[in-house]
């Protein structure tokens with residue numbers, strides 16, 4: 251291109267292109283600031299106030315936090331969520347892995363199985379919750395129906411304080427398994443066939459290949475699934491809300507459900523915000539600890 | 548007793564037949580190379596020996612015993628993969644000792660055997676490293692080391708050098724030959740590179756589309772190829788082919804001619820009872836026997852477009868001659884280095900080969 255072919259006006263035309271960049275970024279940034287950052291900052295402030303959404307928040311210092319720490323229901327919800335984590339995270343990891351290993355065998359039914367395992371993930375938690383309420387029904391539920399065939403007594407899955415947390419966990423595992431399954435399957439299919447064949451020639455049978463080759467190679471994706479699942483389980487809400495609303499007697503309650511109740515039902519926004527900050531702190535600590543436990547060697 | 552025997556080996560994938568009956572008897576300590584163009588079934592044959600593919604028909608005997616129903620690990624074979632297939636999460640020592648670990652060999656004994664293999668391959672300083680910390684050549688040696696540790700009856704190599712650069716390939720070729728001499732084990736080596744085949748093999752098996760074209764020593768294949776395919780495949784640059792016609796057959800030899808022949812007809816002073824005047828034949832001349840500005844009687848004149856100079860020898864390329872390219876050699880490149888244009892080339896008549904209309908070698 252010659253000098254004359256580039257008139258001065260062409261250079262000034264370049265300026266709006268800079269602005270275009272900001273405009274594109276703004277499409278993301280402005281909603282993010284407005285709907286994420288601002289509420290978080292505001293919530294941080296509200297946590298130190300008493301506020302019922304009508305009128306101005308009234309500053310109460312750390313009263314909400316001291317109240318939360320001595321609230322029996324808060325302790326219950328936080329203890330429950332740790333139990334949820336202990337059941338759901340291993341459940342999702344193990345069953346997701348088993349499902350992926352099964353589908354990866356390429357047996358005749360594996361295409362059907364793939365859909366079956368992944369389908370729950372794309373269905374809303376509400377639907378899953380309702381399906382499982384029906385499946386786990388003490389008198390008419392399918393699960394108890396089959397347990398009866400095995401000669402076992404019906405279990406009051408969602409209506410007893412002993413079982414409700416487990417009932418909700420079962421539904422959660424089934425729901426959350428889809429994503430873990432897909433991630434595991436992708437990782438499995440990424441393992442070079444040569445490696446498994448070399449191991450076969452080296453004398454490793456199926457189980458040994460799994461233990462010595464496949465699982466070590468999947469270590470990064472397994473630790474990712476555990477981390478993501480733990481964070482998501484600490485925030486468990488929809489299943490609890492739909493299936494038991496935290497009951498009976500708070501036996502399946504979770505922090506977010508209790509936060510929801512404090513804010514939306516009882517209009518204690520200050521108290522709810524304080525609880526949210528406590529949950530945030532818990533997630534932060536757990537994630538941090540987990541990073542050390544499962545980090546790459 | 549043969550170390551490895553293939554008996555009527557066949558492989559089908561559904562309707563697609565990939566191996567059409569492979570028979571071979573390999574002596575203990577022999578270095579056998581399967582060579583052939585890509586897709587001819589070399590890897591499939593090797594994987595069948597290894598036990599990674601089932602046999603559609605036939606049988607495989609290792610050390611005299613059928614291994615048809617024996618899993619790979621108990622066949623007494625070790626395989627070196629083209630991709631090396633090193634376990635990325637294990638150190639070199641762990642990679643090499645993995646098979647022993649699977650066998651339940653105690654740790655101390657394992658370490659001893661790994662150390663011995665590492666010494667043979669000069670891998671001692673690398674034992675604590677992971678594969679990703681190694682160069683291509685080192686990975687290759689680890690892959691070979693992993694095979695050596697098992698002390699197999701038969702070593703199997705599937706294009707083991709194809710991921711290396713040219714210089715390393717030559718060096719590893721030499722190391723492989725030395726290794727073979729040092730441990731004296733039976734080796735089956737697959738490659739599409741005829742130079743590797745020629746330099747490494749005791750005997751070469753030339754495959755085409757799942758069929759054996761010829762089995763023989765490198766010099767056998769070079770001097771006495773059974774047909775045009777083998778003649779064209781073995782030797783670099785490739786043999787030149789000229790479609791020709793028999794003029795006369797007599798006690799003095801066979802006289803042939805073809806379009807573009809100068810100073811002809813070309814007299815090949817060898818006997819053939821199978822040929823008669825008028826037969827269609829193919830004349831085969833290796834570039835080393837077609838000499839630019841040589842002093843033979845008969846020859847061709849071809850438009851040389853470029854020269855390939857290798858120092859000790861030079862090759863002239865004439866892509867536009869008749870139906871195909873002609874490659875000729877010169878002891879000395881005429882005049883200036885870059886000489887192109889119409890040039891006379893003459894045949895070393897006593898080295899010319901003749902193939903019949905079916906492609907089989909006449910002489």
Ligand SMILES: Nc1ncnc2c1ncn2[C@@H]1O[C@H](COP(=O)(O)OP(=O)(O)O)[C@@H](O)[C@H]1O
Pocket residue numbers: 560563565583584585586587588589590591592
């Ligand atoms: N699992 C398979 N299913 C179907 N066809 C195959 C399979 N493996 C190899 N083939 C076919 O068999 C032929 C020989 O393959 P291969 O032994 O890998 O050739 P080479 O190693 O000589 O290049 C090819 O045509 C290839 O497409």
Ligand SMILES: [Mg+2]
Pocket residue numbers: 589590591706
């Ligand atoms: Mg191959």
